[in-house]
Amino acid sequence: MKLIINGRGKDIDCKNVSGLLRMLSLNKDAVAVELNKNLVHRQDFDNTQLKSNDKLEIVVAVGGG
Amino acid sequence: MKDSKLKIGEFEFNSRLIMGTGKYANFEVMNQAHEASGADVVTVALRRVNFEDKTQNILHFIDTKLTILPNTAGCYTAEEAIRTARLARELGMPDWIKLEVIGDQKTLMPDNEETLKATKILVEEGFTVLAYTNDDIVYAKKFEEAGAASVMPLGSPIGSGQGILNPNNIKIILENAKVPIIVDAGVGTASDAAIAMELGADGVLMNSGIALAKDPVRMARAMKLAVESGRLAFLAGRMPKKLYASASSPIEGNIK
Numbered sequence: 001m002k003l004i005i006n007g008r009g010k011d012i013d014c015k016n017v018s019g020l021l022r023m024l025s026l027n028k029d030a031v032a033v034e035l036n037k038n039l040v041h042r043q044d045f046d047n048t049q050l051k052s053n054d055k056l057e058i059v060v061a062v063g064g065g
Numbered sequence: 066m067k068d069s070k071l072k073i074g075e076f077e078f079n080s081r082l083i084m085g086t087g088k089y090a091n092f093e094v095m096n097q098a099h100e101a102s103g104a105d106v107v108t109v110a111l112r113r114v115n116f117e118d119k120t121q122n123i124l125h126f127i128d129t130k131l132t133i134l135p136n137t138a139g140c141y142t143a144e145e146a147i148r149t150a151r152l153a154r155e156l157g158m159p160d161w162i163k164l165e166v167i168g169d170q171k172t173l174m175p176d177n178e179e180t181l182k183a184t185k186i187l188v189e190e191g192f193t194v195l196a197y198t199n200d201d202i203v204y205a206k207k208f209e210e211a212g213a214a215s216v217m218p219l220g221s222p223i224g225s226g227q228g229i230l231n232p233n234n235i236k237i238i239l240e241n242a243k244v245p246i247i248v249d250a251g252v253g254t255a256s257d258a259a260i261a262m263e264l265g266a267d268g269v270l271m272n273s274g275i276a277l278a279k280d281p282v283r284m285a286r287a288m289k290l291a292v293e294s295g296r297l298a299f300l301a302g303r304m305p306k307k308l309y310a311s312a313s314s315p316i317e318g319n320i321k
Contacts, residue, residue, distance in 0.1 A: 006113040006116075007113070024116065026114060030122040030124070032152040034152060039148070039151045057113065057148075059112060059149075059152050059156075060111070060114045060122050061123050061124045061135065061156055062123050063095070063109065063123050064085060064109055064110025065086075065108060065223065065224075065270075
């Protein structure tokens with residue numbers, strides 16, 4: 001299905017947020033996730049299902065002032 | 066007589082110098098600079114994961130003794146800043162946020178209207194809000210009244226190193242404030258930091274001033290001393306400025 005991740009369209013098949021992070025080889029402890037502008041709590045990664053055209057923001061802490 | 070600690074909401078720190086983590090050549094220099102500065106708090110930003118470089122997570126590289134203050138740098142609307150703050154909290158950082166909502170890309174001047182909107186909502190959601198702003202004394206009061214735990218007026222534009230261009234307004238903000246005032250942005254060298262503290266600021270936040278120095282670790286040490294000496298000078302109560310001279314040596318008894 002088509003997902004928009006960090007502003008870019010991607011064709012990925014995954015059930016839930018946990019699955020998505022696994023497919024993207026992302027450490028789920030290092031990132032925070034937003035689905036359609038709503039924060040997804042870490043404890044809900046497993047039970048937050050994804051559907052086509054969902055928009056995700058996956059962020060990480062970086063250097064800044 | 067010892068100085069009190071820097072108290073921001075429920076947070077308490079010994080050091081009145083807060084540092085950033087951006088623009089360093091590498092993490093080793095960054096950590097050495099943090100160490101040399103004596104800072105207790107460092108800021109980080111939040112960005113979209115770069116799928117080509119997954120080693121980005123800076124939290125992995127920062128000294129665990131430090132308290133991390135996430136920022137909303139790069140946000141141009143209250144909505145973006147609020148979402149960023151929530152994401153930062155979810156990453157496990159303490160419940161506080163350096164709220165930056167920018168109004169102009171070239172100068173990185175704050176959009177005070179959007180910042181105030183975001184302050185109110187984030188305070189309601191339980192965040193300890195440190196509001197980055199300019200030296201507008203009216204808005205400084207508004208942020209305080211909206212529940213900001215600290216107001217952070219810039220000395221000059223972010224990354225410009227121009228120092229404290231507006232000491233008079235910062236002094237007025239300090240006079241009116243009931244929350245800690247931390248000068249954030251524009252500190253370029255040690256004397257800038259000392260000046261901010263001599264005015265009575267509760268602390269100074271800087272990034273480029275140290276990161277972009279030729280020798281960041283040495284500059285970090287300079288900034289540590291500058292913040293301490295500026296604070297001591299403020300607490301010591303400086304002598305008044307006078308228009309005319311006032312001799313320091315006795316005026317009588319000299320040979321003729």
